[in-house]
Amino acid sequence: MGVVVFAIVAAIAVAAALGMVFRRNPIHAALFLVVNLGAVAVLYLTLGAEFLAVAQVAVYAGAIMVLFLFAIFVLIPVREETTPDPHRPIRVLALPVGGALLVLLVIVIVLGTRGRPSGTAPDGVQGIAQLLFTDYLLPFEVTSVLLLVAMVGVMLLSRRGEG
Amino acid sequence: MAPAPESWYLTVSAVLFAIGVVGVIVRRNPLVIFMSIELMLNAANLAFVAFGHRLGTADGQAVVFFVMAVAAAEVAVGLGIIVAIFRLRHRLSVDDLSLMRW
Numbered sequence: 001m002g003v004v005v006f007a008i009v010a011a012i013a014v015a016a017a018l019g020m021v022f023r024r025n026p027i028h029a030a031l032f033l034v035v036n037l038g039a040v041a042v043l044y045l046t047l048g049a050e051f052l053a054v055a056q057v058a059v060y061a062g063a064i065m066v067l068f069l070f071a072i073f074v075l076i077p078v079r080e081e082t083t084p085d086p087h088r089p090i091r092v093l094a095l096p097v098g099g100a101l102l103v104l105l106v107i108v109i110v111l112g113t114r115g116r117p118s119g120t121a122p123d124g125v126q127g128i129a130q131l132l133f134t135d136y137l138l139p140f141e142v143t144s145v146l147l148l149v150a151m152v153g154v155m156l157l158s159r160r161g162e163g
Numbered sequence: 164m165a166p167a168p169e170s171w172y173l174t175v176s177a178v179l180f181a182i183g184v185v186g187v188i189v190r191r192n193p194l195v196i197f198m199s200i201e202l203m204l205n206a207a208n209l210a211f212v213a214f215g216h217r218l219g220t221a222d223g224q225a226v227v228f229f230v231m232a233v234a235a236a237e238v239a240v241g242l243g244i245i246v247a248i249f250r251l252r253h254r255l256s257v258d259d260l261s262l263m264r265w
Contacts, residue, residue, distance in 0.1 A: 006167035010175045017179050017202055020195075021186035029195050033202065036179075040205055043172060047216045049224050052208075052231075059231050064201070064238045071242045072194055075249050085191070087258065094188035098181045105177035113170040113217070127221035128228065136225050143232040150236035157243035 005046060013039035030068050037061045051125045172213035179206035191256045193245050197238070204234050 016036035020029045041056040085091060132140050179202060186199030208227045215223020249255055 003167045006171060010171070013175060014178055014182070017182040020198060020202065021182055021189065026192055026194050029198055033198050036202065037205060040179075040209055043175070043209060044212055046167070047172065047212050049212050049216075049227075052212060052224055052227055055228065055231055059235055060201075060205070064235060067238055067242055068194065068198065071246060074246060075194070075255055091189050094185045097188065098185035101184055102177055102181035105180065106174060109170055109173045109177060113168075113173065128224045131221050131225045132228065135222075136229075139229055143229060146236050147232060150239050154239045154243040157240070157247055 002046060006043070009039050009042045009046070012036075013043070026072050027069070030065060030072060033068075034061050034065050037065070048124060049128075051128050169213045169217040172216075173210055176206045176210040176213065179203075179209070191258060193248075193255060193257050193260075194242075196257065197241055197245070201234065201238070204230060 013036050016032045016039060020032035020036065023029055023032065037056060037060045041053040041061070044050075044053040044056060183199045183203035183206060186202065187196050190196050190199065208230055211223040211227045211230070213223075215221060245255075248260065252259065
């Protein structure tokens with residue numbers, strides 16, 4: 001049962017990722033990425049990471065992708081990637097490079113995950129909350145400063161005129 | 164319901180990461196390149212969660228939480244930069260962006 005769910009969701013995730021990369025329209029790419037992020041959220045659920053699944057949908061599929069769509073709509077008059085690509089011979093090399101990277105990663109995974117895993121599944125939301133507010137308390141607080149700095153920086157960047 | 168072996172999740176993560184790398188190289192629109200970077204971040208997150216599950220700790224999930232926060236900040240700043248560049252250049256192709264100024 002778990003294997004069937006995994007196979008379906010993984011196929012959706014990979015297909016959406018391929019669609020994102022190989023469709024020319026950036027809006028289609030963004031929507032494919034939403035599908036991919038949702039599928040990965042389901043994979044998190046099957047791994048027992050409920051908090052991350054919800055955060056993935058809320059932060060990634062919700063906030064970040066809406067930001068992307070806004071940016072695409074702001075920049076919509078751009079008809080890019082319809083002109084012939086002057087660097088096409090170089091760009092075609094991306095496929096063998098990506099394939100080689102994939103083969104290397106899979107070799108590492110196969111070599112590295114031999115033997116039985118040791119632990120039991122982490123206990124869901126409580127486990128991550130315990131960690132975030134004890135061991136990772138300082139990084140957690142620093143994250144809030146980071147978000148504040150990013151917000152101020154974006155305001156500065158997107159000011160018209162002397163920006 | 165027994166989940167699939169972690170190595171399968173790691174393989175999916177590797178596939179997504181490789182697709183993201185291909186996307187960064189192949190595409191010319193900085194927005195789509197940015198989305199491909201998000202895809203790679205997401206693949207790495209999936210690997211973190213899978214390893215955390217394999218080792219039986221929630222540390223992997225905590226790291227993913229921070230990656231999400233950093234990704235949110237990164238997207239905000241990155242899109243701000245892309246929009247600012249577009250305002251300056253009125254073209255949107257990474258091939259044109261070979262200078263640090265103008």
